[in-house]
Amino acid sequence: MALSQAATSEPEEASPRTRQRMQESTPPGSAALRVSPGPGERRAVAARQLRVLLRPLAVAGRRLPQKRLLGAGGGAAEGSAPAGKRLRPEPGPPKPAPASPPPGSPEGNGWDGAWDAESDGSDAGPEAPADGRSQLSAYERKRLKNITENAKFFAALKLHESAARLQQIATKRQSHVTKSCSRAKPKKAEDETVRRRSMRLQRVEPSGIPVAEVAAQPGAEEYPQVPAGPLPMVPEDEVENSKLREELLTTWMRISEMKAKDPEEHTEHTCDIKRYQESLNSMVLSQENVKKVVKYRVCSMAIHPSESLLFVAAGDKTGQIGLWNVSCRSEEGAHVFVPHSYSVTCMQFSPCNPAHLLSLSTESLRCGDVTRAIFDEICRSEDLSSFDFLEDNACSAIVGYWHGGVAVVDRRTPGTSSELSVDIGFKRTRTVHVHPVNKQYFMAAGSVDVCIYDVRYLKSSGNSPVSSLKGHTKSVASAYFSPVTGSRVVTVCADDKLRIYDTSSLSPTVTALSTIRHNNNTGRWLTRFQAVWDPRREDCFVVGSLARPRQVEVFQDTGKLLHSFSNPDCLSSVCSINGFHPSKNILVGGNSSGRLHVFKEE
Incomplete structure (x- = not known):
């Protein structure tokens, strides 16, 4: 009874060592003599059983994933697969x-x-x-073993020494680059002495000249500097005693000695507009009347008043003046002279002596005298823009400046300075033109200003205009009096309009009589349009056009388009500078490649 009560009652809790000896001495399967575990051991056993229950069940033909033991360096544990590889099942029947x-x-x-x-x-x-690691589990002992083996392996590779050496090299290179960038790069000697220029700017013809030879030449300026003072009238591409030069100058002298007919005899004024249109229709352009007279863009042009033959002068943007005897059918009919250093913006044959050709560039006003075969210097200054004769004998002239002023020049006074320099309050003066009847009046056109002044009352500053032509909103390219009475003025403005003013009575303010819509946006590479009157008429003028096919337009002062000169076979460019012959049915137009086109009756 006591034994049964002792067996059924809960035994006293034994020490861990006692329980371990009892379990080792108890054979398997004899649960009657097993000592009951304590509370701590029961919790451990429950945890182990839970892990067993959570373990995935094995499936036939599929191996359970093995647990990889990794060391400190990420290497695989001993007996496991190498890092980065998966374990594949060995061939054979599934276990x-x-x-x-x-x-x-x-x-x-x-x-x-x-x-x-x-x-x-x-x-x-x-x-x-049996050493001091007896307290570690099998997993911990494996891990320490892997760490030791990995450390020995990396030590054998000497990776730490290589990394330190690479770091040292990178540091030195970075410091070298920093020092190099802090210093300024030395400028190449060839950049200081050699300046690349195109063959066009060097004024070298591309045909037949090797590139190496051109590159060896010293860099030429865009505009060659012409010395001050008189210059011999020698063509650019010929020697001084050339026979061709003598023939050209002899022709110019011969036609200048012939007395020209009175312009009044050829003036048609405003009558019979239909007959005038018929004469315009009879003027045609042929291939033989197209010639390259100067090398670059035509900026000004003058037609000799002779009726015996056609003689034309053209000035380009580099200071060249080309003389062309249109009546001469040979290739030597045109010759080029270089009396200026910059663009020739204005040219006129002397009204009293056509043997004199006056030309103006930015730096000087010169007179080409064919009788002496010399280009004489009349005025030398800066920023010259245009000129016109104040007298019929062409002894004095009014000169405009790009900076806005004007000056009076007298050819009879020794020296090359002006007689009077005047500030008229303009920002820019593009053209000046003298009244054809009342020579004391002249008109200046500038930024947005077109004013008429009396030369007799000019002073250094504080000048007031006699009349102002209002209505322009942008810069004005040109303004000219009508050729016979001066009762009309035509202007070309950058606001794409042509304006005609009635100046028969010079009132303080004059408004436009008529306005013509016209595309004047010539841009950078074309010479700006200039509308000039037909010397034989008081009511008709000619102006270039941007329309296609390329053409030159003639308008009436009422705004009516009278005629368009065109020829698709011979005229394929814009003629910005145009002019009529003083007494014949001839029109000459110049384009931006140095060519002149002559429309005349057949």
Whole structure:
């Protein structure tokens, strides 16, 4: 009875060592003599059983994933697959998955057995070393072993020494680049002495000249500097005693000695506009009347008043003046002279002596005298823009400046300075033109200003205009009196309008009589349009056009388009500078490539 009560009552809790000896001495399967575990051991056993229950069930033909033991360096544990590779099942029939160990077996209680050692790394029992690591589990001992082997492997590779050496090299290179960038790069000697220029700017013909030879030449300026003072009348591409030059100058002298007919005899004024249109229709352009007279863009032009033959002068943007005897059918009919250093913006044959050709550039006003074969210098200054004669004998002239002023020049006074320099309050003066009847009046056109002044009352500053032509909103390219009475003025403005003013009575303010819509946007590469009157008429003028096919237009002062000169076979460019012959049915137009086009009756 006492024994049964003792067996049924709960035994006293034994010490851990006592319980371990009792379990080792108790044979398997004899649960009657097993000592009951304490509360701490029961919790450990429950945890192990929970891990076994959560372990995935084995499937036939499929291996359970093995747990890889990694060292500190990320290497695989001993006996496992190399890093980065997956374990593949060995060929052969699939092995059946092991069943879960029974709860009462040693493999199931977590104290021993390979199952629990693989799952959670618990104590491996007799495999534990006898040294100081007896307290470590099998997983920890594996990990320490892998760490030691990985450290030995990396030490054999000497990676630390290589990394330190590379770091040292990178530091030195970075410091060298920083020092190099802090210093300014030395300028190449060839950049200081050689300046690349195109063959066009060097004034070198591209045909027949090797590139190496051109590059060896010293860099030429865009505009060659012409010396001050008189210059011999020698063509640019010929020697002084050339026979061709003598023939050209002789022709010019011969036609200038012939007395020209009175312009009044050829003036048609405003009558019979239909007959005038018929004469315009009879003027045609042929290929033989197109010639390249100067090398570059035509900026000004003058037609000799002779009726015996047609003689034309053209000035380009580099200071060249080309003389062309249109009546001469040979290739030597045109010759080029260089009396200026900059663009020739204005040219006129002397009204009293056509043997004199006056030309103006930015730096000087010169007179080409064919009788002496010399280009004499009349006025030398800066920023000259245009000129016109104040007298019929062409002894004095009014000169405009790009900076806005004007000056009076007298050819009879020794020296090359002006007689009077005047500030008229303009920002820019593009053209000046003298009244054809009342020579004391002249008109100046500038930014948005077109005013008429009396030369007799000019003073250094504080000048008031006699009349102002209002209505312009942008810069004015030109303004000219009608050729016979001066009762009309035509202007070309950048606001794409042509304006005609009635100046028969010079009132203080004059408004436009008629306005013509006209595309004047010539841009940078074309010479700005200038509308000039037909010398034989008082009511008709000619102006260039941007329309296609290329043409030159003639308008009436009422705004009516009378005629358009065109020829698709011979005229394929814009003629910005145009002019009529003083007494014949001839029109000459110049384009931006240095060519002149002559429309005349057949």
